[in-house]
Amino acid sequence: MISLVDEYTDGKGRHARGWLFFDSDCKFCTRIVRWLAPILERRNLGVAPLQDPRVSALLGLTRQELLREMRFLHCDGTHFGGADAAIEVAKEIWWAAPLVWLSKIPGMMPLLRSRYRWIAAQRSCAAEQCARIDLPRRS
Numbered sequence: 001m002i003s004l005v006d007e008y009t010d011g012k013g014r015h016a017r018g019w020l021f022f023d024s025d026c027k028f029c030t031r032i033v034r035w036l037a038p039i040l041e042r043r044n045l046g047v048a049p050l051q052d053p054r055v056s057a058l059l060g061l062t063r064q065e066l067l068r069e070m071r072f073l074h075c076d077g078t079h080f081g082g083a084d085a086a087i088e089v090a091k092e093i094w095w096a097a098p099l100v101w102l103s104k105i106p107g108m109m110p111l112l113r114s115r116y117r118w119i120a121a122q123r124s125c126a127a128e129q130c131a132r133i134d135l136p137r138r139s
Contacts, residue, residue, distance in 0.1 A: 016046040020089060021071040024049035028123045029070065043092050069120055083109065083116035
């Protein structure tokens with residue numbers, strides 16, 4: 001994995017165009033990032049754990065807020081979480097374009113966000129501090 005040396009530089013001294021932050025205590029998340037890291041690295045994007053103490057200050061979020069969902073930070077300072085982060089990452093990978101197209105269908109982003117929150121709530125995390133998201137029940 002590429003470690004977060006400073007806000008926008010990876011461990012090899014390159015200026016990353018963006019960062020994908022993930023929950024390194026979550027086996028499901030870590031497995032996906034291990035597969036995705038080389039793909040992102042070729043596109044000059046870095047990956048780093050949400051647990052890195054600099055990430056909270058960088059994104060202006062509490063530790064509990066951070067661990068609710070993955071985050072994607074563009075080099076211009078804009079950041080996204082959850083399903084929105086997944087779409088931003090998909091925009092960087094040509095073969096993920098169908099996911100981006102799907103997200104543009106009216107009403108699809110609320111559905112994608114809902115499904116992301118459900119998956120995040122079901123993940124098994126090793127750390128006690130892992131925040132579990134409970135979805136609101138519909139009447």
